[in-house]
Amino acid sequence: MERSTSGQATETYTRYADSIVEAGTRVSAFPRESTPNHLPCSFRRDLLDNVSTMCDQKHFDEDLQEFERLGLVTRRQFGILLGAGMAMMLPGVANAATVTESEVSITTPDGLADCYFVHPSSGTAPGVLIWPDIFGLRPAFRQMGKRLAESGYAVLVVNPFYRIHKAPTAEKGTATPISDLMPLARSLNETTEMTDSKAFIEWLDAQSAVAKNRHIGTQGYCMGGPMAFRTAAAVPARIGAVATFHGGGLVTDQPNSPHLEAARSKARFLVAIAANDDARAPNDKTTLKETFEKAKLGAEIEVYEGAAHGWCPPDSSVYNEPKAEKAWSRLLALYRKFL
DSSP states (O other): OOOOHHHHHHHHHHHHHHHHHHHOSOOOOOOGGGSOTTSOHHHHHHHHHTTSOOSSHHHHHHHHHHHHHHTSOOHHHHHHHHHTTOOOOOOOOTTOOOEEEEEEEEEETTEEEEEEEEEESSSOBOEEEEEOOTTOSOHHHHHHHHHHHHTTOEEEEEOTTTTTOOSOOSTTGGGSOHHHHHHHHHTOOHHHHHHHHHHHHHHHHTSTTBOTTSOEEEEEETTHHHHHHHHHHHSTTTEEEEEEESOSSSSOSSTTOHHHHHTTSOOEEEEEEEHHHHHHOTTHHHHHHHHHHHTTOOEEEEEETTOOTTOSSTTSTTOOHHHHHHHHHHHHHHHHHHO
16 A cells, blocks of 8 residues: 655654664764655655754754654654764766765874865866854765865865864864854964965865866855965965955954955955855955955855855754855856866
8 A cells, every 4th residue: 555645754754763773973964865755745845854953052953853743753862963064965077076084083283183184086176175154074074075075176174173173073063152162163263264275275185086187175154264265375276266244244344354464365256255144244245355456366256145154064043045146156166177
């Protein structure tokens, strides 16, 4: 007898949540083959969208109540999903390269940095350095890094907080209160960012999977935006392209502002700005445009209307797939042209 749509969804989701409970708290994404694609679009969207973790207790409770009402998950399972950094599926890559993944430790002047490295399994590819947001190295960013590798890049996703804590550094994933993470963020500064940039790029250049005759790209999200800018300044001979997505603190009134340091590089830039970030600092986009024009550096600077700060990572409470996919397509265009 054919099962009802909601019954199939319940079985699929509960089975997957149970497997996470048994296996521990580390997951990368809801398996594409387990997604109930036969569901009505509205139900499937609700099912997947609500997996996206929330940033406060109110949203946690609302999502939990909805999942329990549908019979999709228990309180214990839901908490484990959040703590694991459960992410929505990202769209697949056409003609995806077969990739090799590994957890690596990179020696820096300040210690050992735990990172995730993924690259096409054959040949060489341009290197890319990814700086995560304040929630750090987690399954969602591994998923993003793997997707980029499947598009033909050798990708290093770093834990910027390695001096204090190995990943995962956000105990409850993106449901971790920002206030709990501020001590980690405050441990970083211009000096640590420049030091780490040099160490990470040097490590990439030492890998057989990285094409030494091609430039390296770097991209940053939220607090990772200034780090990407400073990477371009720290290793100007190697960085060919820089992308920031809902970057925070790209422009300051200090002489060492990230945008001024980036202007000393030789890179090309993609700056994707959240609409609410633009509303808070409407002059930043003009400052960025004028600075890069003065430095004669190409830059695509755009406010993504309708996209809120944090819209790109698939485990974000404000993940916006259409806008995230637009940003992703612009990233690939930048890397194709300048790496």
